[in-house]
Amino acid sequence: MPSVIALDAMGSDKAPKPEIEGALQAARHHGVRVLLVGPEPQLRAELARYPGAGRLPVDVVHASEVITMDDKVDAIRGKRDSSIRVGLRLVREGRAAGFVTAGNTGAAMATAKVVLGALPGVDRPALAAAFPTVNNTAAVLLDVGANVDCTANNLEQFAVMGDIYCRSIFGMKHPRVGLLSIGEEEGKGNNLTREAFQLLKRLPINFIGNVEGRDLYNGQVDVIVADGFVGNVALKTSEGVARLVRAVLKETLKATITRQVGALLSRNAFSDFKKRLDHTEYGGAPLLGIRGVCIITHGSSNTNAIKNAVRVAAEFAEGKVNEAIERELAELSVVVPT
Amino acid sequence: MPSVIALDAMGSDKAPKPEIEGALQAARHHGVRVLLVGPEPQLRAELARYPGAGRLPVDVVHASEVITMDDKVDAIRGKRDSSIRVGLRLVREGRAAGFVTAGNTGAAMATAKVVLGALPGVDRPALAAAFPTVNNTAAVLLDVGANVDCTANNLEQFAVMGDIYCRSIFGMKHPRVGLLSIGEEEGKGNNLTREAFQLLKRLPINFIGNVEGRDLYNGQVDVIVADGFVGNVALKTSEGVARLVRAVLKETLKATITRQVGALLSRNAFSDFKKRLDHTEYGGAPLLGIRGVCIITHGSSNTNAIKNAVRVAAEFAEGKVNEAIERELAELSVVVPT
Numbered sequence: 001m002p003s004v005i006a007l008d009a010m011g012s013d014k015a016p017k018p019e020i021e022g023a024l025q026a027a028r029h030h031g032v033r034v035l036l037v038g039p040e041p042q043l044r045a046e047l048a049r050y051p052g053a054g055r056l057p058v059d060v061v062h063a064s065e066v067i068t069m070d071d072k073v074d075a076i077r078g079k080r081d082s083s084i085r086v087g088l089r090l091v092r093e094g095r096a097a098g099f100v101t102a103g104n105t106g107a108a109m110a111t112a113k114v115v116l117g118a119l120p121g122v123d124r125p126a127l128a129a130a131f132p133t134v135n136n137t138a139a140v141l142l143d144v145g146a147n148v149d150c151t152a153n154n155l156e157q158f159a160v161m162g163d164i165y166c167r168s169i170f171g172m173k174h175p176r177v178g179l180l181s182i183g184e185e186e187g188k189g190n191n192l193t194r195e196a197f198q199l200l201k202r203l204p205i206n207f208i209g210n211v212e213g214r215d216l217y218n219g220q221v222d223v224i225v226a227d228g229f230v231g232n233v234a235l236k237t238s239e240g241v242a243r244l245v246r247a248v249l250k251e252t253l254k255a256t257i258t259r260q261v262g263a264l265l266s267r268n269a270f271s272d273f274k275k276r277l278d279h280t281e282y283g284g285a286p287l288l289g290i291r292g293v294c295i296i297t298h299g300s301s302n303t304n305a306i307k308n309a310v311r312v313a314a315e316f317a318e319g320k321v322n323e324a325i326e327r328e329l330a331e332l333s334v335v336v337p338t
Numbered sequence: 339m340p341s342v343i344a345l346d347a348m349g350s351d352k353a354p355k356p357e358i359e360g361a362l363q364a365a366r367h368h369g370v371r372v373l374l375v376g377p378e379p380q381l382r383a384e385l386a387r388y389p390g391a392g393r394l395p396v397d398v399v400h401a402s403e404v405i406t407m408d409d410k411v412d413a414i415r416g417k418r419d420s421s422i423r424v425g426l427r428l429v430r431e432g433r434a435a436g437f438v439t440a441g442n443t444g445a446a447m448a449t450a451k452v453v454l455g456a457l458p459g460v461d462r463p464a465l466a467a468a469f470p471t472v473n474n475t476a477a478v479l480l481d482v483g484a485n486v487d488c489t490a491n492n493l494e495q496f497a498v499m500g501d502i503y504c505r506s507i508f509g510m511k512h513p514r515v516g517l518l519s520i521g522e523e524e525g526k527g528n529n530l531t532r533e534a535f536q537l538l539k540r541l542p543i544n545f546i547g548n549v550e551g552r553d554l555y556n557g558q559v560d561v562i563v564a565d566g567f568v569g570n571v572a573l574k575t576s577e578g579v580a581r582l583v584r585a586v587l588k589e590t591l592k593a594t595i596t597r598q599v600g601a602l603l604s605r606n607a608f609s610d611f612k613k614r615l616d617h618t619e620y621g622g623a624p625l626l627g628i629r630g631v632c633i634i635t636h637g638s639s640n641t642n643a644i645k646n647a648v649r650v651a652a653e654f655a656e657g658k659v660n661e662a663i664e665r666e667l668a669e670l671s672v673v674v675p676t
Contacts, residue, residue, distance in 0.1 A: 132582075
């Protein structure tokens with residue numbers, strides 16, 4: 001029986017088009033059953049425009065409200081029938097194995113914590129972002145924003161959850177787990193990371209010690225552990241640098257005719273380049289440690305990004321990632337009481 | 339009377355060549371008097387190879403020891419006659435107005451704090467890194483590593499010092515000062531930034547509120563305030579992304595003959611691009627808030643980077659940045675006692 005994934009049809013910047021097409025592709029290519037969550041009349045009308053959509057296991061669940069990217073916490077609480085809340089309720093009620101949204105990250109995290117709750121043994125769920133490295137491998141950074149003030153024990157649990165996620169979803173045998181700090185030696189870092197270092201080194205994982213910001217993309221570490229504030233700064237700084245590079249390259253390549261010809265000839269290289277760095281291949285950011293599966297993708301997600309996120313949500317459910325998190329954290333508390 | 343700047347001749351990865359050439363160029367083009375600090379016989383022999391060097395105001399001060407990039411704290415303490423310590427002593431004794439090194443950042447900061455001490459009213463000196471933005475303006479991020487665990491009051495002082503630095507060295511009238519956080523609204527961030535926000539908004543500076551990692555390079559903010567751990571992660575993450583971009587572009591541009599031709603034609607664009615992003619133009623990272631001037635540049639600094647750092651050190655001393663920091667922090671403590 002294939003997994004059922006609830007998909008927020010109203011999340012992305014161009015919703016619901018990428019969601020509808022991503023759902024159809026995930027159903028066609030990966031055999032996932034998808035429940036599109038949003039205003040039913042609109043979604044059914046849109047779906048009807050795709051020939052053959054009726055033969056695919058894609059259905060619609062009605063939600064009358066939409067949370068926007070600009071909605072504040074109060075507005076989010078008020079929208080009891082939002083596509084995010086309705087989608088997460090489907091998971092809680094067992095009608096879906098997982099939920100995917102390209103919508104408001106803060107709203108999705110907060111609602112998932114309330115509607116689904118944390119797994120037994122998990123103090124704080126963490127948002128894990130996957131991205132590409134120089135070696136073309138995937139690396140995972142967590143937490144990237146679910147928790148702004150963390151304890152060393154929180155970071156310890158993030159390390160365990162990140163390790164399991166990498167093994168389950170990226171098929172790595174012994175992911176190298178690093179602690180994001182400022183200096184490689186054991187004594188380097190702030191109070192939080194120095195304390196966390198002592199906890200991480202006694203875990204039954206492949207802990208390689210402190211790593212620095214410049215190691216995120218060098219392929220020498222697979223799981224990078226940070227508190228949600230630091231992780232979020234690292235992730236958004238990366239976006240900022242990428243935008244700067246794009247802007248400067250664009251400008252300098254336009255400066256002369258010769259360069260324009262050169263740029264034309266090398267444009268396939270640039271599209272390859274964009275593809276290599278494309279977050280859409282990595283299936284979004286899962287909120288690890290909640291009861292159920294919740295994957296948040298970028299607001300700019302296209303069809304491919306949505307399709308991959310739906311696929312990963314199904315793999316996440318089928319790979320029994322949550323069962324592993326629950327079991328390994330329980331074992332941990334027996335072996336090394338904290 | 340031109341400023342005298344002491345320059346660690348043994349700091350950079352290729353020392354002492356970039357230092358000697360940078361010193362000669364700073365003397366020739368900017369009229370700065372430079373004291374090269376390092377092993378005297380070696381430095382005099384090297385200097386003698388540059389025709390005309392004898393007519394420029396570049397001299398040598400002997401230091402028998404060198405701190406390497408790998409030296410641990412204990413080793414650094416033991417090297418009483420290192421080029422870093424001797425150079426900083428020249429500043430303390432008033433024989434030089436400032437000190438420049440491309441050596442071990444941690445060692446330089448720690449030694450500067452001990453040898454020179456903090457300015458009256460400054461609780462914690464902060465390392466300020468300047469970098470380019472999309473608009474071709476400079477932005478300053480501080481602290482990038484002098485203090486790993488900060489209080490809100492520390493961040494408040496960083497804001498004042500960064501504002502003065504931007505006005506004095508980059509000639510900005512009303513630098514836009516932002517607090518590095520994760521979300522733009524006032525309530526967003528961690529305990530530290532939320533507390534600091536309240537202090538920064540009552541300062542007599544152009545405080546624009548929270549900024550995010552992706553704003554660092556977008557030209558919308560001139561001074562970005564962060565604790566040293568977060569600032570260091572942001573800076574090193576940027577380095578990591580830049581390396582990833584370089585590696586991936588290089589690889590993709592080599593893939594076919596057409597692309598190789600394209601890359602050849604557009605290579606001037608790439609060298610422009612490298613130049614635009616080149617940290618060497620920005621004159622290194624000053625340690626703000628100490629008695630004297632201490633500027634730390636990247637270990638990979640070339641002649642141009644050293645020349646610019648020496649020039650900025652002289653401008654720093656002549657612009658009376660420290661007098662302004664002392665005065666404005668004193669005024670602050672009268673107006674808004676903390």
